[in-house]
């Protein structure tokens with residue numbers, strides 16, 4: 444029997460609802476600069492490309508863009524404000540720890556590919572009790588490239604011992620789908636994250652509405668890798684995921 448396929452996860456919007464903490468840090472920073480706070484909806488549309496773009500877009504949305512040299516001083520301040528916030532166990536999406544445990548017990552190698560800085564991602568996973576599930580963690584600052592480039596995803600697969608057929612990326616946004624496509628692997632999108640639009644338009648191989656639907660979606664892809672997209676039914680989704 445073939446070894447279970449590696450499963451590579453995105454972090455923000457997939458495993459953890461990081462918007463409240465990112466928003467707290469960004470709005471505190473904007474306040475220090477005499478700028479108005481951004482709304483939650485605006486904030487959610489800024490997440491997914493790493494902290495530098497989050498800060499740049501946040502300042503642009505709150506008045507005017509920062510000059511390039513201003514970004515260099517503002518970014519470390521943002522990272523300090525964000526990293527100082529204690530991890531919130533309630534920010535882990537429902538079903539994540541149990542489903543990761545189920546996949547690990549079934550023998551799936553598990554990796555993380557996020558555009559968050561690697562150290563912050565590792566600390567966050569550690570504080571939330573999730574780090575031990577991950578055999579490899581690659582962040583947005585680990586390589587000269589970040590998602591949507593395929594290199595970070597391929598680096599995770601290499602660190603997990605290779606690039607077998609059947610690996611699957613699980614994410615919430617366009618960068619995750621594009622990185623998976625470019626790496627030549629399948630992609631499952633969760634509908635409750637920060638897709639910046641309709642997640643059904645992302646053309647993933649599967650769209651799921653609850654993290655607990657993941658094992659079934661992985662099995663469906665394993666049995667039928669060359670299929671048109673099939674969505675689990677939205678009406679079956681819980682309402683507690685903020686979707």
Ligand SMILES: O=C(O)COP(=O)(O)O
Pocket residue numbers: 453454455456489490491492493494497556557558559560
């Ligand atoms: O934008 C970020 O900082 C991280 O986003 P990601 O975990 O969804 O890649």
Ligand SMILES: [Mg+2]
Pocket residue numbers: 453454455456457491614615616636637
């Ligand atoms: Mg994400």
